[in-house]
Amino acid sequence: MALTDETDLVRTEEMLLNVGPQHPSTHGVFRMVVKISGETIIEAEPVIGYLHRGTEKLAENLQYSQCIPYTDRLDYVSAMLNNYSLVHAVEEAMGLEIPDRAEYIRVITMEMNRLASHLIFFGTYLLDLGAMTPFLYAFEEREKIIDMFNELCGARITYNYMRVGGVKFDTTPGWLEQVDAFVKRMKGEMVKYRQLVTGNEIFLARVHGVGAYTTEQALGHGMSGINLRCTGYNWDLRKKKPYSIYDRFDWDVPLGSAGDCWDRYILHMEEMEQSLRIVEQALQQIQPGPVMAKVPKLIRVPAGEYYSGIEGTRGELGFYIVSDGKDKPYRLKIRRPSFENLQILPIILKGVPVADMVAILGSIDPVMGEVDA
Amino acid sequence: MWTWNNLWHWAGHPLSWPGFVGMLVGAVVILLLALLVVMYSIYWQRKFIGWMQWRIGPNRVGPWGLFQTVADVLKLLVKEDVIPANVDRTLFLLAPIFAFVPAFLVLSIIPFSAHHVFTANIGIGALFYVAISAITIHGVMLGGWSSNNKWALIGGMRSAAQMLSYEVPLGMSIVGVVLMAGTLNLNGIIAAQMHTVWYVIPQILGFIVFVIAGTAEMNRTPFDLPDAESELVGGYHVEYSGFRFAFFMLTEYVYLLAMGGLMATLFFGGWAGPFLPGWLWFAIKIFIFFTFQFWLQATLPRIRQDQMMSFSWKLLLPLALANLVITAVVKVLV
Numbered sequence: 234m235a236l237t238d239e240t241d242l243v244r245t246e247e248m249l250l251n252v253g254p255q256h257p258s259t260h261g262v263f264r265m266v267v268k269i270s271g272e273t274i275i276e277a278e279p280v281i282g283y284l285h286r287g288t289e290k291l292a293e294n295l296q297y298s299q300c301i302p303y304t305d306r307l308d309y310v311s312a313m314l315n316n317y318s319l320v321h322a323v324e325e326a327m328g329l330e331i332p333d334r335a336e337y338i339r340v341i342t343m344e345m346n347r348l349a350s351h352l353i354f355f356g357t358y359l360l361d362l363g364a365m366t367p368f369l370y371a372f373e374e375r376e377k378i379i380d381m382f383n384e385l386c387g388a389r390i391t392y393n394y395m396r397v398g399g400v401k402f403d404t405t406p407g408w409l410e411q412v413d414a415f416v417k418r419m420k421g422e423m424v425k426y427r428q429l430v431t432g433n434e435i436f437l438a439r440v441h442g443v444g445a446y447t448t449e450q451a452l453g454h455g456m457s458g459i460n461l462r463c464t465g466y467n468w469d470l471r472k473k474k475p476y477s478i479y480d481r482f483d484w485d486v487p488l489g490s491a492g493d494c495w496d497r498y499i500l501h502m503e504e505m506e507q508s509l510r511i512v513e514q515a516l517q518q519i520q521p522g523p524v525m526a527k528v529p530k531l532i533r534v535p536a537g538e539y540y541s542g543i544e545g546t547r548g549e550l551g552f553y554i555v556s557d558g559k560d561k562p563y564r565l566k567i568r569r570p571s572f573e574n575l576q577i578l579p580i581i582l583k584g585v586p587v588a589d590m591v592a593i594l595g596s597i598d599p600v601m602g603e604v605d606a
Numbered sequence: 607m608w609t610w611n612n613l614w615h616w617a618g619h620p621l622s623w624p625g626f627v628g629m630l631v632g633a634v635v636i637l638l639l640a641l642l643v644v645m646y647s648i649y650w651q652r653k654f655i656g657w658m659q660w661r662i663g664p665n666r667v668g669p670w671g672l673f674q675t676v677a678d679v680l681k682l683l684v685k686e687d688v689i690p691a692n693v694d695r696t697l698f699l700l701a702p703i704f705a706f707v708p709a710f711l712v713l714s715i716i717p718f719s720a721h722h723v724f725t726a727n728i729g730i731g732a733l734f735y736v737a738i739s740a741i742t743i744h745g746v747m748l749g750g751w752s753s754n755n756k757w758a759l760i761g762g763m764r765s766a767a768q769m770l771s772y773e774v775p776l777g778m779s780i781v782g783v784v785l786m787a788g789t790l791n792l793n794g795i796i797a798a799q800m801h802t803v804w805y806v807i808p809q810i811l812g813f814i815v816f817v818i819a820g821t822a823e824m825n826r827t828p829f830d831l832p833d834a835e836s837e838l839v840g841g842y843h844v845e846y847s848g849f850r851f852a853f854f855m856l857t858e859y860v861y862l863l864a865m866g867g868l869m870a871t872l873f874f875g876g877w878a879g880p881f882l883p884g885w886l887w888f889a890i891k892i893f894i895f896f897t898f899q900f901w902l903q904a905t906l907p908r909i910r911q912d913q914m915m916s917f918s919w920k921l922l923l924p925l926a927l928a929n930l931v932i933t934a935v936v937k938v939l940v
Contacts, residue, residue, distance in 0.1 A: 251756075257839060258837065272764075363828065364907035365659075366904045429905070435906055588908075589910065
């Protein structure tokens, strides 16, 4: 018997490992069944549905404005964008004219919410990789955003702030100045994050070349947002199909090239700076005025099928409305970017170590409320 | 003919009851001292990392939260002793002891002060440390193995791989110091430094290897893979609770103390220092080592398993060997 022939000497077998749904790094109730050989993943099967609440079905029995609080619970770390996506779809279907001030407030809150969401990504991603301090730094700043939203609409996470035709409340006195002060402060914080994390050798070794996929693969799986842009494909709905007032601002779409975890990480960081740029310009341009358009008491969408997608935090967030002319949608289909982005997981997890599983899943940045809807 | 008396003669102490009682008291004092240090190093860890993260840290139990860890330890001790149904019972019970006993054993050779009150002054001190501390890995590995839990198994295996890889560079980095001092006796090494400079200056390469390998040996950030919270949900001790879990935690922090003591002895002149009494100098040096470790813990992410292994074998070991060769050549020439 040849001594080099390991299979004869040591019997090895693959191990089926159940990751989640209660696992600290699956970002919610996400489950993966992975087959591992040693520390290498041979096969990974995502299992979803632990947070399914039937939002789409519930919406069929709700008036359009009653649907808005349900959208808060989709991607629960960026509720403003969910709110907007629904009301935008309805407004487009009804052909409503939205007052300028309302649009500015919407953009400011949406970009601030995007910032808060990316801060969570930054914190939890580093926590996944074993560094705990960035998490607390990120949550310190996020807390300030949350506090400002709380002052604006009385809720910290589930805002229910946007309405068909505008926003529910005008800004409180001094609110815009608070935002301005925050933007200035946040710019300094970004430098701090870069110094603490972005140049760290261990961090670089963990994310460079890990979990890479090509543009074709990303498009083939219907990926969008940062998960698509990290491959170098320029696709941002704020630029490609401008909605709201995004065409009034001067900002860039950061692009990656390799499509690996590093690109996804750095795009999150760069998008935060772009969001700050947009908020800064919006604060200069905003004028006093009404925050609500003239909207009929009972919102009825004319019969037909409508789709409108916006650039959500995690990709294209779209609402597809089938209306039969009543005050309730006949069918409401939500295109949830996290769900689409997650589909590539079995492919990129094949052949990576267990430690990278966490790094890859974290970089895809799914929110389970949105995946399961 | 072998009798029990031979054992004591072999250890250099003819058996006498007063001597035996003295050793017993000494052991108990060291045990209590270690417990105290562990409790307050955990307190300091939480406070220090808290400040780094813009938090206050523990401040509820006792003045400035000073009794927080005491309360935590008491809680662990009075907790229900859970042994899961399908574990390998014997090994599951033995594992914490395997991990814990060597940790206290190595404390016996650490020279805490000039007068050597309760510790053994043996000729092969440095070797003893490396040899005994290697036993702990069995406890960690058995704990992971016997738990009948896949996460614990991966944690235990990681731990075994890690400790094996870093044991070698750690030993090699110590050899450089031993070569310079010409003795394995820890007090001898301190005495040799009193005549010249602290060995951290001539042995800077060895010191760097020692700190990195020592950090890995203790499973601390960035080498905390065996109990990687965010990947393995706790690693090898995931099925342990109550005082068995406390034993694993104790092991970790006692090693922190022992490694700090060893580092101070080998590279920073041990208890030697002007003005202050020896034990205070030693405590200050260990305290700085602790703080440095906690600083790392608050700052760095975790390295990956394969990167960690290749880092040890491809970088640390050659560095340690190069240091050894340089030390030997310089010693012959000078």
